[in-house]
Amino acid sequence: MDSTTVIAVASITTAGMTIAIGSIGPALAEGRAVATALTSLAQQPDASSTITRTLFVGLAMIESLAIYCFVVSMILIFANPFWKEVIAHAGSK
């Protein structure tokens, strides 16, 4: 296989696996966070605004890890520097 094919296969595979494996951890963590928040809401309903706000801030922080994986995946598919280099090299040949 020449280098063009290797780069294409590696980019496509890595993009898929990045977002697939990268969203497992944040999903589990967000589930646990919401479950704990619901438990504490049931125990103290009058603190619900504080609990809700803290829950949303925590969820955003956990979500950003999945967003990092998504950004890497998008870069590999749409703004891949290795692919651009290879295409420019093949075009100028």
Added chain:
Amino acid sequence: MNLTSDQVIFWQHGFFKLNETIVTTWVMMAVMIFGAFLITRKLVTDGKVSRWQAGLEIIVTSLQGQIKEVGLAQSEKYLPFLGTLFLFVALCSLCIILPGYKPPTGSLSTTAGLALCVFLAVPHFGIRKQGLGGYLKTYTEPTWIMLPFNIIGELSRTLALAVRLFGNMMSGVMIVAILLTITPFIFPIFMTALGLLTGMVQAYIFTILAGVYIAAATLTPAPAAAPQRKPQPAPAT
């Protein structure tokens, strides 16, 4: 397919490129400034308050309440900066429902600029509140061994602010664009609604995180507790 709206260039002169992100940001700024100017021309304190003024008052008072809850007691000092952050990101997210509009916060350059503003504002407010020595001492808390970790933490949370907002807005736009090529009829509407929700949540998160960072930098350590005095017995009447 364009990842961000940076690639659409309207006008170019040497090094300076006028792309869609900059033009959209200018339009958003013009809408906000002109709208605020129109609404605050005739402010009344009593009697019949126009609904636009009432709307602005709701926004300002709820922002002040949120800033107080984050831990910044004098919310008037921080309201201009944090309020502008929230209003800009929220307005950019709200306009997603307009056709042909791409949010400028879906470009890493805009979100990096906003994160840099927060990165510069934290020492600004910290030094204003505690003086240069007091602010630099917060980097050595709780022990001086934590100094490199505090510095790295400062840089990484700025980067996280930028990438979090960029990732959320860019992914919303990209999902809708991809769906339009697959099932163009009903499903993109739901994804646009979800994009609206996440856009508003991200605006709130950005502001609250900026507020938390500023509160951490301006937190004066509590003085040692004064010894409790015995309460004086009430005089018998």
